Amino acid sequence: xxxxxxxxxxxxxxxxxxxxxxxxxxxxxxxxxxxxxxxxxxxxxxxxxxxxxxxxxxxxxxxxxxxxxxxxxxxxxxxxxxxxxxxxxxxxxxxxxxxxxxxxxxxxxxxxxxxxxxxxxxxxxxxxxxxxxxxxxxxxxxxxxxxxxxxxxxxxxxxxxxxxxxxxxxxxxxxxxxxxxxxxxxxxxxxxxxxxxxxxxxxxxxxxxxxxxxxxxxxxxxxxxxxxxxxxxxxxxxxxxxxxxxxxxxxxxxxxxxxxxxxxxxxxxxxxxxxxxxxxx
Amino acid sequence: xxxxxxxxxxxxxxxxxxxxxxxxxxxxxxxxxxxxxxxxxxxxxxxxxxxxxxxxxxxxxxxxxxxxxxxxxxxxxxxxxxxxxxxxxxxxxxxxxxxxxxxxxxxxxxxxxxxxxxxxxxxxxxxxxxxxxxxxxxxxxxxxxxxxxxxxxxxxxxxxxxxxxxxxxxxxxxxxxxxxxxxxxxxxxxxxxxxxxxxxxxxxxxxxxxxxxxxxxxxxxxxxxxxxxxxxxxxxxxxxxxxxxxxxxxxxxxxxxxxxxxxxxxxxxxxxxxxxxxxxx
Numbered sequence: 001x002x003x004x005x006x007x008x009x010x011x012x013x014x015x016x017x018x019x020x021x022x023x024x025x026x027x028x029x030x031x032x033x034x035x036x037x038x039x040x041x042x043x044x045x046x047x048x049x050x051x052x053x054x055x056x057x058x059x060x061x062x063x064x065x066x067x068x069x070x071x072x073x074x075x076x077x078x079x080x081x082x083x084x085x086x087x088x089x090x091x092x093x094x095x096x097x098x099x100x101x102x103x104x105x106x107x108x109x110x111x112x113x114x115x116x117x118x119x120x121x122x123x124x125x126x127x128x129x130x131x132x133x134x135x136x137x138x139x140x141x142x143x144x145x146x147x148x149x150x151x152x153x154x155x156x157x158x159x160x161x162x163x164x165x166x167x168x169x170x171x172x173x174x175x176x177x178x179x180x181x182x183x184x185x186x187x188x189x190x191x192x193x194x195x196x197x198x199x200x201x202x203x204x205x206x207x208x209x210x211x212x213x214x215x216x217x218x219x220x221x222x223x224x225x226x227x228x229x230x231x232x233x234x235x236x237x238x239x240x241x242x243x244x245x246x247x248x249x250x251x252x253x254x255x256x257x258x259x260x261x262x263x264x265x266x267x268x269x270x271x272x273x274x275x276x277x278x279x280x281x
Numbered sequence: 282x283x284x285x286x287x288x289x290x291x292x293x294x295x296x297x298x299x300x301x302x303x304x305x306x307x308x309x310x311x312x313x314x315x316x317x318x319x320x321x322x323x324x325x326x327x328x329x330x331x332x333x334x335x336x337x338x339x340x341x342x343x344x345x346x347x348x349x350x351x352x353x354x355x356x357x358x359x360x361x362x363x364x365x366x367x368x369x370x371x372x373x374x375x376x377x378x379x380x381x382x383x384x385x386x387x388x389x390x391x392x393x394x395x396x397x398x399x400x401x402x403x404x405x406x407x408x409x410x411x412x413x414x415x416x417x418x419x420x421x422x423x424x425x426x427x428x429x430x431x432x433x434x435x436x437x438x439x440x441x442x443x444x445x446x447x448x449x450x451x452x453x454x455x456x457x458x459x460x461x462x463x464x465x466x467x468x469x470x471x472x473x474x475x476x477x478x479x480x481x482x483x484x485x486x487x488x489x490x491x492x493x494x495x496x497x498x499x500x501x502x503x504x505x506x507x508x509x510x511x512x513x514x515x516x517x518x519x520x521x522x523x524x525x526x527x528x529x530x531x532x533x534x535x536x537x538x539x540x541x542x543x544x545x546x547x548x549x550x551x552x553x554x555x556x557x558x559x560x561x562x
Contacts, residue, residue, distance in 0.1 A: 016289065
Protein backbone atom coordinates (compact mmCIF):
# COMPACT_ATOMS: atom_id res chain seq x y z
CA UNK A 1 0.00 0.00 0.00
CA UNK A 2 1.50 3.29 -1.11
CA UNK A 3 1.74 6.35 1.08
CA UNK A 4 -0.98 8.93 0.55
CA UNK A 5 -0.61 12.69 0.92
CA UNK A 6 -3.10 12.27 3.78
CA UNK A 7 -0.40 10.35 5.65
CA UNK A 8 1.87 13.40 5.84
CA UNK A 9 0.10 15.33 8.63
CA UNK A 10 -0.11 11.99 10.47
CA UNK A 11 3.67 11.49 10.19
CA UNK A 12 4.14 14.82 11.97
CA UNK A 13 1.71 13.76 14.71
CA UNK A 14 3.65 10.53 15.10
CA UNK A 15 7.00 12.33 15.30
CA UNK A 16 5.60 14.71 17.90
CA UNK A 17 4.19 11.89 20.01
CA UNK A 18 7.25 9.63 19.77
CA UNK A 19 9.68 12.50 20.33
CA UNK A 20 7.87 13.64 23.47
CA UNK A 21 7.85 10.06 24.69
CA UNK A 22 11.61 9.90 24.04
CA UNK A 23 12.70 13.20 25.58
CA UNK A 24 11.58 16.04 27.84
CA UNK A 25 13.68 18.48 25.82
CA UNK A 26 11.22 20.42 23.64
CA UNK A 27 14.12 21.80 21.58
CA UNK A 28 14.93 18.28 20.43
CA UNK A 29 11.25 17.69 19.64
CA UNK A 30 11.23 20.87 17.57
CA UNK A 31 14.46 19.84 15.83
CA UNK A 32 12.87 16.51 14.93
CA UNK A 33 9.82 18.21 13.44
CA UNK A 34 12.08 20.49 11.41
CA UNK A 35 14.20 17.57 10.18
CA UNK A 36 11.05 15.63 9.28
CA UNK A 37 9.86 18.69 7.34
CA UNK A 38 13.14 18.88 5.47
CA UNK A 39 12.97 15.13 4.69
CA UNK A 40 9.64 15.42 2.88
CA UNK A 41 11.26 16.34 -0.42
CA UNK A 42 13.27 13.11 -0.34
CA UNK A 43 10.36 10.81 0.45
CA UNK A 44 8.88 8.81 -2.39
CA UNK A 45 5.13 8.39 -2.34
CA UNK A 46 5.77 5.00 -3.91
CA UNK A 47 7.06 3.98 -0.49
CA UNK A 48 4.72 2.27 1.93
CA UNK A 49 3.85 4.09 5.17
CA UNK A 50 6.03 1.76 7.31
CA UNK A 51 9.00 2.55 5.07
CA UNK A 52 8.55 6.20 5.90
CA UNK A 53 7.85 5.25 9.54
CA UNK A 54 11.19 3.44 9.46
CA UNK A 55 12.97 6.67 8.50
CA UNK A 56 11.01 8.79 10.96
CA UNK A 57 11.35 6.58 14.02
CA UNK A 58 15.04 6.06 13.17
CA UNK A 59 15.41 9.83 13.21
CA UNK A 60 13.68 10.00 16.62
CA UNK A 61 16.16 7.45 17.98
CA UNK A 62 19.11 9.30 16.46
CA UNK A 63 18.19 12.80 17.64
CA UNK A 64 16.97 11.92 21.14
CA UNK A 65 19.44 9.11 21.83
CA UNK A 66 16.51 7.09 23.21
CA UNK A 67 16.28 3.74 21.46
CA UNK A 68 13.05 2.60 23.11
CA UNK A 69 10.72 5.48 24.08
CA UNK A 70 7.74 3.14 24.38
CA UNK A 71 9.48 0.66 26.71
CA UNK A 72 7.34 1.30 29.78
CA UNK A 73 4.13 1.60 27.76
CA UNK A 74 4.83 -1.77 26.17
CA UNK A 75 5.43 -3.42 29.53
CA UNK A 76 2.25 -1.88 30.91
CA UNK A 77 0.21 -2.96 27.87
CA UNK A 78 1.46 -6.52 28.24
CA UNK A 79 0.66 -6.59 31.97
CA UNK A 80 -2.83 -5.22 31.36
CA UNK A 81 -3.44 -7.71 28.58
CA UNK A 82 -2.16 -10.61 30.70
CA UNK A 83 -4.66 -9.61 33.38
CA UNK A 84 -7.38 -10.28 30.78
CA UNK A 85 -5.90 -13.54 29.55
CA UNK A 86 -8.17 -15.89 31.53
CA UNK A 87 -11.27 -13.98 30.46
CA UNK A 88 -10.16 -14.18 26.81
CA UNK A 89 -9.47 -17.91 27.01
CA UNK A 90 -12.81 -18.48 28.72
CA UNK A 91 -14.66 -16.43 26.09
CA UNK A 92 -13.11 -18.44 23.28
CA UNK A 93 -13.68 -21.73 25.14
CA UNK A 94 -17.41 -21.05 25.41
CA UNK A 95 -17.81 -20.06 21.75
CA UNK A 96 -19.53 -22.32 19.24
CA UNK A 97 -16.80 -21.62 16.68
CA UNK A 98 -13.62 -21.35 18.70
CA UNK A 99 -11.40 -20.57 15.74
CA UNK A 100 -13.57 -17.63 14.77
CA UNK A 101 -13.71 -16.50 18.39
CA UNK A 102 -9.90 -16.65 18.52
CA UNK A 103 -9.72 -14.49 15.38
CA UNK A 104 -12.07 -11.96 16.95
CA UNK A 105 -9.93 -11.83 20.08
CA UNK A 106 -6.77 -11.37 18.01
CA UNK A 107 -8.35 -8.46 16.15
CA UNK A 108 -9.62 -6.95 19.41
CA UNK A 109 -5.99 -6.91 20.59
CA UNK A 110 -5.13 -4.71 17.62
CA UNK A 111 -6.81 -1.84 19.50
CA UNK A 112 -3.49 -1.48 21.33
CA UNK A 113 -1.62 0.76 18.91
CA UNK A 114 0.18 3.90 20.00
CA UNK A 115 1.28 4.60 16.43
CA UNK A 116 -2.28 5.36 15.38
CA UNK A 117 -2.60 7.84 18.23
CA UNK A 118 -6.01 6.77 19.42
CA UNK A 119 -6.59 6.24 23.10
CA UNK A 120 -6.82 2.59 23.98
CA UNK A 121 -9.90 1.12 25.60
CA UNK A 122 -8.92 -2.52 25.94
CA UNK A 123 -11.75 -3.49 28.28
CA UNK A 124 -14.40 -2.10 25.97
CA UNK A 125 -12.90 -3.79 22.92
CA UNK A 126 -12.90 -7.14 24.77
CA UNK A 127 -16.52 -6.69 25.82
CA UNK A 128 -17.60 -5.89 22.27
CA UNK A 129 -15.39 -8.06 20.07
CA UNK A 130 -17.69 -11.09 19.90
CA UNK A 131 -20.54 -8.97 18.55
CA UNK A 132 -18.56 -6.94 16.02
CA UNK A 133 -19.43 -7.19 12.34
CA UNK A 134 -16.61 -7.83 9.89
CA UNK A 135 -16.44 -5.41 6.96
CA UNK A 136 -14.32 -7.99 5.15
CA UNK A 137 -14.19 -11.63 6.23
CA UNK A 138 -12.36 -14.24 4.16
CA UNK A 139 -12.94 -16.82 6.87
CA UNK A 140 -13.43 -19.75 4.49
CA UNK A 141 -10.03 -19.11 2.94
CA UNK A 142 -8.49 -18.78 6.40
CA UNK A 143 -9.97 -22.10 7.57
CA UNK A 144 -9.13 -23.99 4.39
CA UNK A 145 -5.56 -22.73 4.37
CA UNK A 146 -5.14 -23.57 8.01
CA UNK A 147 -6.39 -27.12 7.51
CA UNK A 148 -4.06 -27.64 4.57
CA UNK A 149 -1.01 -26.02 6.14
CA UNK A 150 1.90 -27.78 7.82
CA UNK A 151 2.68 -24.77 9.95
CA UNK A 152 1.74 -21.11 10.35
CA UNK A 153 3.97 -18.06 10.14
CA UNK A 154 2.39 -15.42 12.36
CA UNK A 155 3.74 -11.87 11.88
CA UNK A 156 3.11 -10.00 15.12
CA UNK A 157 2.30 -6.37 15.65
CA UNK A 158 2.18 -4.55 18.99
CA UNK A 159 3.25 -5.45 22.53
CA UNK A 160 0.20 -6.37 24.62
CA UNK A 161 -1.63 -7.38 21.44
CA UNK A 162 0.69 -10.37 21.66
CA UNK A 163 -1.39 -11.76 24.56
CA UNK A 164 -4.46 -11.72 22.33
CA UNK A 165 -2.43 -13.36 19.54
CA UNK A 166 -1.52 -16.13 21.98
CA UNK A 167 -5.22 -16.86 22.53
CA UNK A 168 -5.73 -17.30 18.77
CA UNK A 169 -2.56 -19.36 18.38
CA UNK A 170 -3.87 -21.77 21.03
CA UNK A 171 -6.81 -22.46 18.68
CA UNK A 172 -4.80 -22.96 15.49
CA UNK A 173 -3.75 -26.54 16.22
CA UNK A 174 -0.62 -26.22 14.08
CA UNK A 175 3.02 -25.42 14.82
CA UNK A 176 3.43 -21.64 14.80
CA UNK A 177 6.45 -19.44 14.18
CA UNK A 178 5.80 -15.99 15.65
CA UNK A 179 7.85 -13.19 14.08
CA UNK A 180 8.67 -9.98 15.98
CA UNK A 181 10.59 -6.80 15.15
CA UNK A 182 14.36 -6.96 15.50
CA UNK A 183 14.55 -3.82 17.64
CA UNK A 184 12.07 -1.46 19.32
CA UNK A 185 9.98 0.76 17.04
CA UNK A 186 6.89 2.49 18.43
CA UNK A 187 5.15 -0.09 20.63
CA UNK A 188 5.72 -2.97 18.24
CA UNK A 189 6.55 -6.27 19.91
CA UNK A 190 10.18 -7.38 20.11
CA UNK A 191 11.45 -10.77 21.30
CA UNK A 192 11.34 -9.57 24.91
CA UNK A 193 7.72 -8.43 24.57
CA UNK A 194 6.67 -11.72 22.96
CA UNK A 195 8.24 -13.73 25.77
CA UNK A 196 6.62 -11.46 28.39
CA UNK A 197 3.26 -12.35 26.81
CA UNK A 198 4.06 -16.08 27.06
CA UNK A 199 4.25 -16.57 23.31
CA UNK A 200 7.35 -18.72 23.65
CA UNK A 201 5.12 -21.33 25.35
CA UNK A 202 2.88 -21.71 22.30
CA UNK A 203 5.12 -20.76 19.37
CA UNK A 204 8.69 -20.46 18.18
CA UNK A 205 9.50 -16.77 18.50
CA UNK A 206 11.87 -15.40 15.86
CA UNK A 207 12.96 -11.97 14.71
CA UNK A 208 11.86 -10.79 11.29
CA UNK A 209 15.07 -8.79 11.21
CA UNK A 210 13.34 -5.50 10.57
CA UNK A 211 13.29 -2.37 12.71
CA UNK A 212 10.48 -0.87 10.61
CA UNK A 213 6.93 -0.71 12.00
CA UNK A 214 5.79 -3.31 9.46
CA UNK A 215 7.38 -6.39 7.85
CA UNK A 216 8.86 -4.67 4.79
CA UNK A 217 10.55 -7.69 3.23
CA UNK A 218 13.52 -5.74 1.86
CA UNK A 219 14.38 -4.69 5.42
CA UNK A 220 13.92 -8.20 6.89
CA UNK A 221 16.64 -10.80 7.41
CA UNK A 222 17.36 -13.43 4.79
CA UNK A 223 16.22 -16.10 7.29
CA UNK A 224 12.84 -14.42 7.62
CA UNK A 225 12.47 -13.94 3.87
CA UNK A 226 13.11 -17.67 3.42
CA UNK A 227 10.51 -18.49 6.07
CA UNK A 228 8.06 -16.15 4.38
CA UNK A 229 8.69 -17.55 0.91
CA UNK A 230 8.24 -21.12 2.12
CA UNK A 231 5.16 -20.60 4.30
CA UNK A 232 1.86 -22.12 3.20
CA UNK A 233 -0.08 -19.97 5.65
CA UNK A 234 0.87 -16.53 6.94
CA UNK A 235 -1.15 -14.51 9.42
CA UNK A 236 -0.13 -10.84 9.51
CA UNK A 237 -1.46 -8.64 12.26
CA UNK A 238 -2.21 -4.93 12.16
CA UNK A 239 -1.95 -1.92 9.95
CA UNK A 240 1.84 -1.71 9.54
CA UNK A 241 2.09 -5.30 8.32
CA UNK A 242 -0.85 -4.79 5.96
CA UNK A 243 0.73 -1.66 4.51
CA UNK A 244 4.04 -3.49 4.08
CA UNK A 245 2.67 -6.76 2.66
CA UNK A 246 -0.58 -5.95 0.87
CA UNK A 247 1.20 -6.08 -2.50
CA UNK A 248 2.67 -9.55 -1.84
CA UNK A 249 1.63 -12.68 -3.76
CA UNK A 250 2.19 -14.89 -0.70
CA UNK A 251 -0.76 -16.60 1.06
CA UNK A 252 -1.28 -13.96 3.73
CA UNK A 253 -4.36 -13.54 5.91
CA UNK A 254 -4.44 -10.06 7.41
CA UNK A 255 -6.19 -9.56 10.73
CA UNK A 256 -6.70 -5.96 11.77
CA UNK A 257 -8.93 -3.20 12.92
CA UNK A 258 -9.05 -0.42 10.28
CA UNK A 259 -7.91 2.49 12.41
CA UNK A 260 -7.17 5.30 9.96
CA UNK A 261 -8.97 6.87 7.01
CA UNK A 262 -6.27 5.99 4.46
CA UNK A 263 -6.18 2.31 5.36
CA UNK A 264 -9.96 2.10 5.53
CA UNK A 265 -10.21 3.69 2.08
CA UNK A 266 -7.59 1.30 0.68
CA UNK A 267 -9.60 -1.65 2.01
CA UNK A 268 -12.94 -0.09 1.06
CA UNK A 269 -14.33 -0.41 4.60
CA UNK A 270 -15.53 2.03 7.28
CA UNK A 271 -13.03 3.24 9.89
CA UNK A 272 -13.14 1.01 12.96
CA UNK A 273 -14.08 -2.14 11.02
CA UNK A 274 -12.86 -5.63 11.82
CA UNK A 275 -11.07 -7.10 8.82
CA UNK A 276 -9.96 -10.62 7.89
CA UNK A 277 -8.55 -10.27 4.40
CA UNK A 278 -6.85 -13.07 2.49
CA UNK A 279 -4.46 -12.46 -0.41
CA UNK A 280 -2.34 -14.80 -2.50
CA UNK A 281 -3.25 -18.38 -3.26
CA UNK B 282 -0.84 33.22 22.10
CA UNK B 283 2.34 31.60 20.87
CA UNK B 284 2.44 28.68 18.50
CA UNK B 285 2.89 25.30 20.15
CA UNK B 286 4.71 22.33 18.66
CA UNK B 287 1.28 20.66 18.72
CA UNK B 288 0.20 23.16 16.06
CA UNK B 289 2.69 21.77 13.52
CA UNK B 290 0.84 18.58 12.49
CA UNK B 291 -2.29 20.73 12.31
CA UNK B 292 -0.59 23.16 9.90
CA UNK B 293 0.06 20.24 7.56
CA UNK B 294 -3.57 19.15 7.81
CA UNK B 295 -4.62 22.70 6.98
CA UNK B 296 -2.29 22.91 4.00
CA UNK B 297 -3.58 19.59 2.72
CA UNK B 298 -7.21 20.64 3.08
CA UNK B 299 -6.78 24.12 1.61
CA UNK B 300 -4.57 22.89 -1.23
CA UNK B 301 -7.09 20.24 -2.24
CA UNK B 302 -9.80 22.85 -2.11
CA UNK B 303 -7.69 25.10 -4.35
CA UNK B 304 -6.59 22.57 -6.96
CA UNK B 305 -7.27 19.10 -8.32
CA UNK B 306 -3.59 18.68 -9.15
CA UNK B 307 -2.18 16.37 -6.47
CA UNK B 308 1.37 17.25 -7.58
CA UNK B 309 0.76 20.85 -6.52
CA UNK B 310 -0.68 19.62 -3.23
CA UNK B 311 2.44 17.53 -2.67
CA UNK B 312 4.67 20.47 -3.61
CA UNK B 313 2.87 22.61 -1.05
CA UNK B 314 3.38 20.03 1.68
CA UNK B 315 7.08 19.83 0.80
CA UNK B 316 7.44 23.62 0.80
CA UNK B 317 5.64 23.82 4.14
CA UNK B 318 8.06 21.20 5.48
CA UNK B 319 11.03 23.21 4.27
CA UNK B 320 9.57 26.38 5.85
CA UNK B 321 9.47 24.88 9.34
CA UNK B 322 13.06 25.79 10.08
CA UNK B 323 12.31 29.47 9.40
CA UNK B 324 9.20 29.64 11.56
CA UNK B 325 9.53 31.22 14.98
CA UNK B 326 7.52 29.62 17.74
CA UNK B 327 7.23 33.11 19.19
CA UNK B 328 4.83 33.77 16.30
CA UNK B 329 1.12 33.36 16.87
CA UNK B 330 -0.68 30.59 14.93
CA UNK B 331 -2.40 33.09 12.58
CA UNK B 332 1.01 34.56 11.69
CA UNK B 333 2.06 31.10 10.53
CA UNK B 334 -1.36 30.61 8.94
CA UNK B 335 -0.69 33.84 7.04
CA UNK B 336 2.48 32.34 5.55
CA UNK B 337 0.88 28.99 4.83
CA UNK B 338 -2.29 30.21 3.17
CA UNK B 339 -0.22 32.74 1.22
CA UNK B 340 1.85 29.82 -0.05
CA UNK B 341 -1.33 27.93 -1.05
CA UNK B 342 -2.46 30.97 -3.07
CA UNK B 343 0.97 31.36 -4.67
CA UNK B 344 1.49 27.71 -5.67
CA UNK B 345 -2.05 26.94 -6.82
CA UNK B 346 -2.85 30.34 -8.31
CA UNK B 347 -6.24 30.13 -6.59
CA UNK B 348 -6.79 33.20 -4.44
CA UNK B 349 -10.06 32.06 -2.89
CA UNK B 350 -10.37 28.27 -2.57
CA UNK B 351 -13.18 28.57 -0.02
CA UNK B 352 -15.31 30.92 -2.13
CA UNK B 353 -18.19 28.51 -2.72
CA UNK B 354 -18.08 27.11 0.80
CA UNK B 355 -18.32 30.63 2.17
CA UNK B 356 -21.33 31.44 0.00
CA UNK B 357 -23.01 28.20 1.00
CA UNK B 358 -22.32 28.79 4.70
CA UNK B 359 -23.84 32.27 4.47
CA UNK B 360 -26.92 30.98 2.67
CA UNK B 361 -27.40 28.20 5.21
CA UNK B 362 -26.97 30.62 8.09
CA UNK B 363 -29.40 33.12 6.52
CA UNK B 364 -31.98 30.36 6.35
CA UNK B 365 -31.69 30.13 10.15
CA UNK B 366 -31.80 33.88 10.72
CA UNK B 367 -35.50 34.13 11.67
CA UNK B 368 -35.18 31.24 14.10
CA UNK B 369 -32.14 32.87 15.72
CA UNK B 370 -33.89 36.25 16.05
CA UNK B 371 -36.95 34.55 17.48
CA UNK B 372 -34.88 32.57 19.99
CA UNK B 373 -33.17 35.71 21.20
CA UNK B 374 -36.47 37.64 21.26
CA UNK B 375 -38.05 35.09 23.59
CA UNK B 376 -35.10 34.97 25.99
CA UNK B 377 -35.26 36.56 29.44
CA UNK B 378 -31.78 38.05 28.97
CA UNK B 379 -31.62 38.98 25.30
CA UNK B 380 -28.05 40.24 25.40
CA UNK B 381 -26.84 36.94 26.85
CA UNK B 382 -28.94 35.05 24.30
CA UNK B 383 -27.33 37.11 21.53
CA UNK B 384 -23.88 36.23 22.87
CA UNK B 385 -24.81 32.54 22.89
CA UNK B 386 -26.00 32.76 19.29
CA UNK B 387 -22.79 34.54 18.24
CA UNK B 388 -20.70 31.79 19.83
CA UNK B 389 -22.87 29.10 18.24
CA UNK B 390 -22.00 30.65 14.86
CA UNK B 391 -18.32 30.03 15.59
CA UNK B 392 -18.99 26.34 14.87
CA UNK B 393 -18.58 27.33 11.20
CA UNK B 394 -14.81 27.06 10.86
CA UNK B 395 -13.16 25.16 8.06
CA UNK B 396 -9.70 26.05 9.41
CA UNK B 397 -10.20 23.84 12.45
CA UNK B 398 -11.14 20.92 10.21
CA UNK B 399 -14.12 19.73 12.15
CA UNK B 400 -17.31 18.98 10.31
CA UNK B 401 -19.92 21.61 10.84
CA UNK B 402 -23.27 20.80 12.41
CA UNK B 403 -24.94 24.20 12.41
CA UNK B 404 -28.45 22.95 13.16
CA UNK B 405 -27.31 21.02 16.22
CA UNK B 406 -25.29 23.94 17.54
CA UNK B 407 -28.32 26.22 17.20
CA UNK B 408 -30.53 23.72 19.02
CA UNK B 409 -28.08 23.38 21.88
CA UNK B 410 -26.59 26.85 22.25
CA UNK B 411 -29.08 28.19 24.80
CA UNK B 412 -28.36 25.31 27.17
CA UNK B 413 -24.56 25.29 26.88
CA UNK B 414 -22.47 25.99 29.97
CA UNK B 415 -19.71 28.58 29.67
CA UNK B 416 -16.28 27.42 30.81
CA UNK B 417 -15.31 31.10 31.12
CA UNK B 418 -17.89 33.85 31.27
CA UNK B 419 -16.90 37.46 31.98
CA UNK B 420 -20.45 38.58 31.30
CA UNK B 421 -20.45 41.31 33.96
CA UNK B 422 -17.44 42.95 32.34
CA UNK B 423 -19.04 42.61 28.90
CA UNK B 424 -22.29 44.26 30.07
CA UNK B 425 -20.56 47.03 32.02
CA UNK B 426 -18.24 47.86 29.13
CA UNK B 427 -21.12 47.84 26.69
CA UNK B 428 -23.14 50.23 28.85
CA UNK B 429 -20.21 52.62 29.21
CA UNK B 430 -19.10 52.46 25.57
CA UNK B 431 -19.85 55.01 22.86
CA UNK B 432 -19.48 52.38 20.14
CA UNK B 433 -18.33 48.84 19.61
CA UNK B 434 -15.56 47.56 17.36
CA UNK B 435 -16.54 44.01 16.36
CA UNK B 436 -13.74 41.93 14.80
CA UNK B 437 -15.41 39.26 12.67
CA UNK B 438 -14.30 35.73 11.96
CA UNK B 439 -15.84 33.34 9.42
CA UNK B 440 -18.35 33.74 6.61
CA UNK B 441 -21.73 32.39 7.69
CA UNK B 442 -20.82 33.06 11.31
CA UNK B 443 -21.43 36.67 10.27
CA UNK B 444 -25.20 36.00 10.24
CA UNK B 445 -25.00 34.94 13.88
CA UNK B 446 -22.90 38.04 14.64
CA UNK B 447 -25.66 40.15 13.12
CA UNK B 448 -28.15 38.70 15.62
CA UNK B 449 -25.91 39.74 18.53
CA UNK B 450 -25.21 43.16 17.03
CA UNK B 451 -28.96 43.80 16.89
CA UNK B 452 -29.00 43.42 20.69
CA UNK B 453 -26.03 45.67 21.45
CA UNK B 454 -27.89 48.97 21.16
CA UNK B 455 -24.72 50.86 20.20
CA UNK B 456 -23.16 51.89 16.91
CA UNK B 457 -21.01 49.01 15.65
CA UNK B 458 -18.03 48.93 13.33
CA UNK B 459 -17.63 45.42 11.94
CA UNK B 460 -14.11 44.57 10.76
CA UNK B 461 -13.44 41.90 8.13
CA UNK B 462 -10.30 40.51 6.47
CA UNK B 463 -8.89 42.50 3.57
CA UNK B 464 -8.73 39.49 1.25
CA UNK B 465 -9.89 35.85 1.32
CA UNK B 466 -8.09 33.52 3.72
CA UNK B 467 -9.63 30.15 4.60
CA UNK B 468 -13.33 30.81 5.11
CA UNK B 469 -12.83 34.07 6.98
CA UNK B 470 -15.33 36.78 6.14
CA UNK B 471 -14.37 39.52 3.69
CA UNK B 472 -16.38 42.65 2.89
CA UNK B 473 -18.40 40.71 0.32
CA UNK B 474 -19.27 38.00 2.86
CA UNK B 475 -20.29 40.54 5.49
CA UNK B 476 -22.62 42.30 3.07
CA UNK B 477 -24.08 38.96 1.96
CA UNK B 478 -24.95 38.33 5.62
CA UNK B 479 -26.67 41.72 5.83
CA UNK B 480 -24.15 43.16 8.25
CA UNK B 481 -24.07 46.44 6.36
CA UNK B 482 -27.67 47.00 7.53
CA UNK B 483 -26.71 46.91 11.21
CA UNK B 484 -23.07 48.04 11.27
CA UNK B 485 -20.41 49.94 9.39
CA UNK B 486 -18.37 47.27 7.65
CA UNK B 487 -14.66 48.02 7.32
CA UNK B 488 -11.56 46.07 6.38
CA UNK B 489 -8.99 45.38 9.08
CA UNK B 490 -6.43 45.44 6.30
CA UNK B 491 -5.06 42.01 7.11
CA UNK B 492 -5.02 38.88 4.96
CA UNK B 493 -4.05 36.73 7.94
CA UNK B 494 -6.63 34.40 9.55
CA UNK B 495 -6.65 36.56 12.67
CA UNK B 496 -6.34 40.30 13.38
CA UNK B 497 -2.57 40.44 13.86
CA UNK B 498 -2.21 44.19 14.43
CA UNK B 499 1.17 44.47 12.68
CA UNK B 500 -0.46 43.18 9.49
CA UNK B 501 -3.54 45.44 9.79
CA UNK B 502 -3.99 48.84 8.18
CA UNK B 503 -3.10 52.02 10.03
CA UNK B 504 -6.80 53.00 9.92
CA UNK B 505 -7.76 49.77 11.69
CA UNK B 506 -4.98 50.12 14.25
CA UNK B 507 -6.28 53.62 15.05
CA UNK B 508 -9.82 52.29 15.43
CA UNK B 509 -8.54 49.51 17.66
CA UNK B 510 -6.46 51.86 19.83
CA UNK B 511 -9.37 54.26 20.26
CA UNK B 512 -12.11 51.68 20.93
CA UNK B 513 -13.64 51.51 24.40
CA UNK B 514 -15.19 48.13 23.67
CA UNK B 515 -13.93 45.49 21.27
CA UNK B 516 -15.62 42.18 20.59
CA UNK B 517 -13.32 39.67 18.85
CA UNK B 518 -14.77 36.48 17.46
CA UNK B 519 -13.17 33.09 17.11
CA UNK B 520 -9.90 31.31 17.57
CA UNK B 521 -7.72 33.19 15.06
CA UNK B 522 -8.58 36.57 16.57
CA UNK B 523 -7.99 35.22 20.08
CA UNK B 524 -4.61 33.85 19.08
CA UNK B 525 -3.69 37.15 17.46
CA UNK B 526 -4.98 39.48 20.19
CA UNK B 527 -4.80 37.58 23.50
CA UNK B 528 -1.61 39.46 24.44
CA UNK B 529 -3.17 42.88 23.86
CA UNK B 530 -3.87 45.38 26.64
CA UNK B 531 -6.95 46.72 24.83
CA UNK B 532 -10.47 46.16 26.26
CA UNK B 533 -11.28 43.06 24.22
CA UNK B 534 -14.07 40.57 24.91
CA UNK B 535 -13.41 37.32 23.10
CA UNK B 536 -16.36 35.17 22.07
CA UNK B 537 -15.49 31.71 20.85
CA UNK B 538 -15.93 28.00 21.00
CA UNK B 539 -12.67 26.33 22.06
CA UNK B 540 -12.19 24.00 19.12
CA UNK B 541 -8.63 22.70 19.45
CA UNK B 542 -6.54 21.24 22.26
CA UNK B 543 -3.90 23.99 22.18
CA UNK B 544 -6.39 26.82 22.48
CA UNK B 545 -8.39 24.99 25.15
CA UNK B 546 -5.19 24.43 27.15
CA UNK B 547 -4.20 28.09 26.78
CA UNK B 548 -7.60 29.13 28.13
CA UNK B 549 -7.68 26.37 30.75
CA UNK B 550 -11.03 25.02 29.53
CA UNK B 551 -12.27 21.72 28.05
CA UNK B 552 -12.37 21.38 24.25
CA UNK B 553 -15.79 22.38 22.92
CA UNK B 554 -16.43 24.96 25.66
CA UNK B 555 -18.22 28.22 25.15
CA UNK B 556 -15.98 31.11 26.19
CA UNK B 557 -16.61 34.79 26.90
CA UNK B 558 -13.26 36.11 28.07
CA UNK B 559 -12.53 39.77 28.79
CA UNK B 560 -9.03 41.22 28.80
CA UNK B 561 -7.72 44.77 29.24
CA UNK B 562 -9.41 47.40 31.35
